[in-house]
Amino acid sequence: MVQVKDGRLMEHPILNFRRGKEVTIYFNGKQIKAYEGETVASALYAAGIRVFSRSFRWHRPRGFFCAIGKCSACMMEVDGVPNVRTCKVYVRDGMQIRTQTGFPSAERDIFAISDKIIDRIFPHGSQYTKFNNKLIRDFVLSQLRKMTGFGNPPKKEFQGNASYEEIHCDVLVIGGGPAGMSAAINAGKYGAKVLLLDENPFLGGQLVKQTHRFFGSAKHKAGTRGIKIAKILEEELRKIPNVDVRLETKAFGIYGREVGAVEKDKLLRIIPKKIVVATGAYERTLIFENNDLPGVYGAGGVQTLMNVYGIKPGNRGLIVGSGNVGLILSYQLLQAGVEVSAIVEAMPRIGGYFVHAAKVRRLGVPIYVRHTILRALGKDRVEGAVIAQLDEKWKPIPGTEKKLDCDFICVAVGLSPTHELLYQAGCKMKFVPELGGLVPLRSKYNETSVKGVYIAGDVAGVEEATAAIMSGRIAAIHAIVELGMGGEEAKKELEEALKDIEEFRAGPFGERIVCGIEKCILASEVEL
């Protein structure tokens, strides 16, 4: 039995949680115990707080969802600064945290009534189509204006030390996950001046929560756990002096040949010769009734909470989706002493590797294929779920509804490439379902239609970490060869790297990816 204290896992079969000094933070004035190294959101979660904010219009409760700063459901006012994503900020002793939406607070919000009553009378969009009398219109508008807006305006002038830096480099790598680190290593080892940016305070991207061992050949770090791979890559990277790593740095735009980024309070104007975009992917959600209820989480969000911060996500979880993420997460939940109510899969068969599925089945977790989730139950947090069987047309079959007992739901229905920077840069994009969504067209060396802008990892098509490492290598080496660096040796390695990934994708699981990539090869590459 895994020991739990104050919502935190005290021991774990694989992980060893090293918590920092105990600190006290204040949530809406209430004292809460936390540990250094925890994010505000995870500390609040451990203290049993589930409602983090209210939705903009109908004041529906919103909780923790992605845990990696993408969803904005956890925005609060921290020490007087509005709209802080609390899943990205570490706790400090004496920190004052306030919910922003709802009155008197997000947890007990009197405006929540608008979801129940006003919604019936004034459905979505009625701010445009009702109130056609001038006097009523003007009155409603003035009242609406009082209720709108997320955070409080800053009470005092921002005191940070804003600064500016201009950086010239050979290769700029955006994203420090497996693909980005691999790109930086491979460009750096041939002597290129590399700048690596990551918005997180750590390198490794989503590897940091992957406690399972990887498959594949020994050459590609098979048998090693994801968390360990992140460390190996980082060590290798840190040994190269010509690679400059900037953490907590967000790249916000590619403007022709310059790139804008913010490093804490510093604005960076980066003028790179080549750019490798390795921004990864974000979690998809699923449409069902009450899917915004606190307790409906992204699978990765739960992994972060549990495997990075050692916080117990709940007592009994329902997993939607039986891909590798869903299966691995189920196993990880069981390892942490959390019950798994069931795994629900809309397809007629399990999506992930058989070994993973067999493992969870052995532990008694029911897997419902050809089933979907109809709705989440509960008022302010998940208290159960209703699932139903699907017919051949993907419609729920009446009478097959089943109520499942659970206190949280993990949505593991796949990932979509984080393509925004590439779209903004003007790359030609295409929607390719096999690759997870909107992806840029690319050459076989991962160069996009914008010359000098490369892609690597999940942003090029959702795959997994081993392939991400390989694609980062291809992009980086092609980039430096184009810059006239690396000589014959680099050219030889480039061809090797191409052959490597081809072999890796040769198995049955690579088929879908290969098929997807064929759809988005740049026209200039296709031989007529």
Add this chain to the structure above:
Amino acid sequence: MKVAIIGAGIAGLATAYFLAKEGVKVKVFEQKFLLHGASGRNSGGLTAQFKDEELIKLALRSEELYEKLQSEIGFNFLLRRSGYLKLAKTKEELEEVEFQRRFGLKLKLLHAEEVGEIFPDINTNAFKFASYYPRGGVVFPWAVIWGLAKGCKDLGVEIHDFKKAEVVVENGKVKGVSAGEFHEAEVVVNSAGAWSKEINEKLGIKDERVIVKEEICVTESIRPYLDPYILHVSNGLFLSQSMRGEIVGGIVGKSNGGVGSSFDFLVRYAKLATNLVPKLKGLSILRQWAGVYDEGINGKPVMGFSKVQGLYQLNGFGRNGMSIALACAEKATKEILNAQLR
């Protein structure tokens, strides 16, 4: 009568609406989607503080039309009359105040300190004088377009989006437009904004107007506390706060350029905006974009029939489209109907 309108911005749609109300069969052609052009990219400032009599009259008439159309169509444009504040470093830059007052504009000429009393967060060292027009304000441009499109559709106007239309001319006379297929029309209205110049040049009509690019960005949402629309005439900075609480702002365009956003704009805007309202420091910028508009001749819109018979020009609104285009559309409607009678 059949009329084809090129461009589904505020001018094109309003003209379509007014014409359809008079029983004219109208088709509107939009090369991309609704809101693709300047009508979907501007910051929604409404004012009548112009240096020209005609513009002031058009703006005042537009004020009335905004109220009328919202009630008539049954659509709320989220229009707030919370004032339009023109700031300047010297009194000369606001010289036109006396002229504007002659047309009944209730303007207040304020010193920086007086503005500071209304809005304590403003840095009173960033300007010296202000011309405040209480009837000015902010409208949500998207709602205006959505509303006009709804009004048009209710009256049976066909709106064809993703259809780039070309004017078909025979013997110096308009025959209609071709947009994939031919659409017959006795009158074609060129209300294509920044693209109206291209249409004219294709027809051999000399058009030497300038196409201007302007950039805008929005910050994250905070509770509304900045009510008026602010334009600093000395440095071109403008900003206001939307109904969602985002600070929408930019710098008045000057250059003749593409449609891309730039890094330099962000830096310049951030400096100017935080100098004017220091508490904006530390707010994140969520989105930025650029748009293009066609500058009129001597700052005035281009309206009226051109040398190609049946081709009506309704463009050149510059930065003032939201403020004056409704009245221009009304005027255009009258002229088109009159020409038909003759």
